[in-house]
Amino acid sequence: MRDFAAELEHRKQAGLYRTRRQISGPQQPALVSDGRALLSFCSNDYLGMASRPELSRAAAESMASNGVGGAASHLICGHHDAHHQLEQRLAEFTGRSAALFFSTGYMANMGVISALAGRGDTIFSDRLNHASIIDGCILSRARVRRYPHGDVKALEELLSSTDGHKLVVTDGVFSMDGDVAPLAELARLCRVYDALLVVDDAHGLGVLGPEGRGSVAELGLSETDVPVLIGTLGKAVGTSGAFVAGPRLLIDYLVQKARTYIYTTAMPPAIASATSTSLDLIRREQHRRDHLDGLIAAFRKGASELGYELMPSRTPIQPIMVGDNWTALALSQALEQRGLLVTAIRPPTVPEGEARLRVTLSAAHTQADLRQLLNGLAECRQILDAREKQAV
Numbered sequence: 001m002r003d004f005a006a007e008l009e010h011r012k013q014a015g016l017y018r019t020r021r022q023i024s025g026p027q028q029p030a031l032v033s034d035g036r037a038l039l040s041f042c043s044n045d046y047l048g049m050a051s052r053p054e055l056s057r058a059a060a061e062s063m064a065s066n067g068v069g070g071a072a073s074h075l076i077c078g079h080h081d082a083h084h085q086l087e088q089r090l091a092e093f094t095g096r097s098a099a100l101f102f103s104t105g106y107m108a109n110m111g112v113i114s115a116l117a118g119r120g121d122t123i124f125s126d127r128l129n130h131a132s133i134i135d136g137c138i139l140s141r142a143r144v145r146r147y148p149h150g151d152v153k154a155l156e157e158l159l160s161s162t163d164g165h166k167l168v169v170t171d172g173v174f175s176m177d178g179d180v181a182p183l184a185e186l187a188r189l190c191r192v193y194d195a196l197l198v199v200d201d202a203h204g205l206g207v208l209g210p211e212g213r214g215s216v217a218e219l220g221l222s223e224t225d226v227p228v229l230i231g232t233l234g235k236a237v238g239t240s241g242a243f244v245a246g247p248r249l250l251i252d253y254l255v256q257k258a259r260t261y262i263y264t265t266a267m268p269p270a271i272a273s274a275t276s277t278s279l280d281l282i283r284r285e286q287h288r289r290d291h292l293d294g295l296i297a298a299f300r301k302g303a304s305e306l307g308y309e310l311m312p313s314r315t316p317i318q319p320i321m322v323g324d325n326w327t328a329l330a331l332s333q334a335l336e337q338r339g340l341l342v343t344a345i346r347p348p349t350v351p352e353g354e355a356r357l358r359v360t361l362s363a364a365h366t367q368a369d370l371r372q373l374l375n376g377l378a379e380c381r382q383i384l385d386a387r388e389k390q391a392v
Contacts (some may be wrong), residue, residue, distance in 0.1 A: 005171035015325030016346055018020040026051035027365050033341060038175030041359050041373055042343040046207050046316045047288050048364025049238025052282060056275040062273035070266035075255075086272040087243070089279050093213060094231070096223050100254055103267050104131040105202055105232030106240035111137055111260030112230060113169060115253070116196060121165040124158055124195070125149065126181065128174050131349075133200060137169070149174075152185040159193040166193065172201035172215035176350050176358065178313030180204070180215050187225040194320070198228040206236025207292065207316060211283040223247060237282065239275040241267050286362040294314060295361045295370055303359075303376040306381055319345070320357040320377075327387045328355035334380040340373055 011017045024032040027050040031040040063080060072078035083101050089100035102108035113136030117123050121142040125133060128149045134297065138142045145162070147155040161167065168190055170181045183199065190197040204215035216226050223246060232242045244254060254261065282288075299318055303310055309321040322328040328344035333341050337356075346355045359373070 010035065016116065020117050020292040029362060031341060038141065038336065038339055039369055039372060040341040041166070041365075042341055042360065043360060043362060044203070044235040044239055044391060045362055045364070046203075046236040046360070046361050047212075047238065047282065047285075049278050051280065051364075052221055052238065052278070052281070055238060055278055058250055058277040059270040059274040062270035063268075066269040068270070070268050072266065073262065073264060075262055080266065080269040080272070081267035081361045082272040083115075083266060086276050089276050090231075090243045091245055093279055093283070093305055094229055095213070095217065096229060096247075098248040098251040099243050099245040100251050101200075101267065101272065102242040102244065103142065103260055103264055104240075105230070105234070105242040106243055107260035108230050108232070109133050109200060110136045111258035112228065112244050112254060113137055113167070114139040114141075114259065114332075115257035116228070116250075117165065117167045120171050121167065122162050123167045125168075126174075128177065129169065130175055130200065130202070133169055133171070136288060140282070142167070145326045146273065149177075149181055150179070152182050152189065155186070156189055156193075159189060159195060166195035167198060167265075168195045169198040171202070171203070172199050173203035173315050173317070174228065175203055175317065176345060176356075178315045178317030178319060180208070180315070183216060183221060183226070184219050187221055191225075194238045196228065197226050198230065199226050200230040202230070202232040202235060202242075203315065203317060205231045206282050207289065212236070212289060233275050233278075237275060239278055240271050241275065292361060292363045295363075295365055295367075298367070298370055299359065299374070300386075302370075304375060306374070306378055307379075308377065308384075312331065316361045318359040318361065320359060322355050322357065322384065323353060323390060324387070325355045327383065328357060331380055331383050332357060333377050334383055338379065340376045340378045342373075344384055346379075 021033045024343045027045055029040050031038050070078045071187055087099045087101050109132035117140045119141050123137050123142045125137055125146050126149055127146045145158050173180050199216055201214040206212040208215045209218035216229055228244050229245045234240045311319045325346045332342055332344040342357050345358045
């Protein structure tokens with residue numbers, strides 16, 4: 001029998017052991033974690049929508065009318081009016097012909113990728129794609145060719161030497177680096193080499209582009225350029241679930257073929273109702289994105305002046321590169337002692353030797369919150385200084 005205890009001990013010794021936090025109250029920058037008040041900089045609630053009273057009211061009103069549970073799969077009797085209305089809103093929001101509502105982002109990527117490619121086909125996947133994309137590729141049983149992160153030239157060489165049905169899949173905004181994929185170039189390559197482009201814009205929707213329509217919309221890429229657009233609703237949108245949007249024919253195909261859509265209970269209608277309300281707010285509240293952009297610029301300036309190594313990100317995801325696991329943990333723990341919650345990200349989530357703090361900013365943060373973070377980083381800079389001296 002496999003020695004599970006030994007594996008867990010190995011993770012502890014390598015600085016890779018993970019634990020869960022118990023959060024009390026709403027998701028917002030001022031969190032209560034394991035009974036202690038902390039200022040959080042590690043949530044994906046980029047627009048501060050998760051605790052908006054408008055969303056709570058929409059969900060409560062829907063529950064009063066429609067109950068709590070989804071009760072059945074969409075193809076049995078679980079496809080509610082609220083789900084259908086949300087799909088129409090999502091299609092319009094993304095500029096696509098149709099949309100399909102999934103229960104989670106992980107299920108959306110697994111279901112879509114495995115439905116659109118199979119044995120005998122080839123999937124080209126960015127090396128830094130999210131785990132759900134990687135697992136969707138594996139589930140498809142197609143041949144998978146990973147190209148270096150964002151390397152359009154390397155991808156073209158692979159595409160040009162491959163025949164048959166081809167799928168190119170990428171994150172729009174990469175969740176651990178915060179950079180944006182070269183989507184215009186990818187769309188061009190897919191047209192030239194007759195490949196189907198799939199973009200997961202989980203971290204771009206709500207934040208980038210006109211009215212927060214995402215990284216694809218920011219570049220003006222149409223449904224023809226990006227036929228398959230995937231997005232999650234538990235990040236900037238502030239609710240839960242996910243969707244895929246694209247040509248009506250492809251969406252109908254996924255209704256028939258995406259196993260993670262067919263064989264799961266539908267999300268509660270109340271979640272769909274709250275999401276529709278959130279989309280309306282996101283579209284008209286440009287001031288939230290403007291405030292967020294100001295926080296991002298101020299953070300990058302302040303952290304750089306303190307000597308921290310940042311990645312070239314213009315999104316709310318602002319990694320501080322550290323290197324080894326134990327130093328990343330020590331820096332995270334030192335910040336927590338000062339009332340700041342910033343998570344240490346370690347392998348296998350990121351490559352070996354690239355442990356980091358993943359700072360995420362939200363429109364719900366204030367300038368005072370940001371000053372508190374920068375002050376904490378200034379006080380903790382000695383931890384990295386000590387490591388650098390040891391390395392010399």
